[in-house]
Amino acid sequence: MPKVILVSQNPLPYPFIGSWTTMYKNYFESDSIAIDTILCEAPKKHFKNVEYCIVPNNLTTKVKRKLNKKQHQAYIQSLISYINPNEKYIIQIIDNFGLVRALYDYFLENKKLRKQLYIQFFYHGYPPFFGNFDSRWFFEFIDEMVLLTQASYIEHKNYYTILPCMFSVLHNGIDASRFHLVSQQQKIQLKQKHGVENKTVFLWCSQDRPKKGLDLILYAWKLLTAKHQNIELWVIGAKRPVELDHVRFFGKIPNxxxxxxxxxxxxxxxxxxxxxxxxMSLIEALHCGNYCIASALGGVPEVLKEGELGVLVSNPHFVEEWVTAIEDYLEQKESYTPKKVDLYTKEKWIEGMNKIINKAVTLID
Known part of the structure; x- marks a missing residue:
């Protein structure tokens, strides 16, 4: 039976917020684990039901990494030392294209061991990472690429001339026991607690980076509050040194x-x-009963079932479209009934992960 090794660039459990690290935390705390080993730098605490292969991160390895200019050398050495050349392994790598390149370079000179491995690459972006011809070595080297949406696969399929590896899709999943719809009475009590019982509250939650669109929404807000006084925008993840009417900045909030x-x-x-x-924040909001307005970019339309679960803004770079979408919601909010969503849960993610692993076991065993 092949062993499954997760190679993580972050120590797991990871103490900070991160989408894929949170999903793996849910996975390793479940009763349905198909991964045998985590290869990572030493975490502050260990998951109890999985083996660890610790990657050294001491002064010696740091000096070697700097002198040799081989950022992933310690990971490669730890992996090669850990595996038995007489056994077969499924190797999972997450978003780390540099690590794949280091493995590729290693196996150019050690081809025999490569046959004992089935390499799965989990990509949490959307668009193709490499240029068309630059990608050949990558897709010939890995065995399977796991994407977040079918739309991302179509993007890859249409872009690359040659795509020799297999593909799978695994949607993100959240803990629905925490992110869930509350009763109307509970919602009233929460609004009273936060002093917004007579207001319609809009929420933005992300890191404060230009591509996350906060500046666009703040500009739209100036236009909206000129006409609407009973609305409030909550901004989580950003703390700006400005005071804006009907805007509350919360900064970073613990998950x-x-x-x-x-x-x-x-x-x-x-x-x-x-x-x-x-x-991830979109599906968290969806599970909590929020009316969702989102950019029609990347994998978002697929997540919102092409508009069935929320409003998609076709031209998200135009502030007027956000103003219109928000005003449309304000006009109909009294008749809006939140939907109970049974999609994108941690249970479905765990089930999907194990199906992907079981398929790989069948292929390599």
Missing amino acids: VDLPEYYQTSDCYLFPVLNHEGFG
Whole structure:
């Protein structure tokens, strides 16, 4: 039976917020684990039901990495030392194209061992990473690429002339026991707690980077508040030294506290200005009953079922379209009934992960 090794550039468990690290945390805390070993730098604590192969990160390895200009050398050496050349392995790599390149270079001179490995690459972006001809070595070297959406696969399929590896799709999944719809009475109590009982609350939650669209929404807000006084925008993840009417900046909020903010708010704004891979905050808001307005870019339309689960802004770089979408919501919000969503849960993600692993086991065994 092949062993499954997850190679992680972050120590797991990872103490900071991250979409894929959170999903793996849910996975390793479940009762349905098909991964045998985590190869990573030493974490502060270990998951109890998985083996670890620790990658050294001491002064010696740091000096070697700098002198040799081989950033991933310690990972390669740890992996090669760990595996038995008489056994077969499934290797999972997440978003680390540099590590794949280092493995490729290593196996150019050690081809025999490569036959014992099945390499799965999990890509949490959306658009193709390499140029058409630059990609040949990568897709010939890995065995399978796992994407977040079918739309991303279509983008890859249409872009690359040669695509010799297999593909799978694994949607992100959240903990629906935390991110869920509350009763109307509970929502009223939450609004009273935060002093917004007579207001319609809009929520934006992300890192404060230009591609996340906060500046666009703040500009739209100036136009909206000239006509609407009973609305408030909550901004989570950004803390700007400005005071704006009807805008409340919360800065960074611990992940454990996020559900309350989604459950208090009425409408979630997802104005990304890039080809988003999936959008964890979008599905968190969706599960909490928010009316969702999102950019029709990247994997977002697929996540919102092409508009069935939310409003898609076709031209998200035009501020007028956001103003129109928000005003449309304000006109009909009294008749809007939040949908209970049974998609994109951690249980479905765990099930999907194990199906992908089981398929690989069949192929390599």
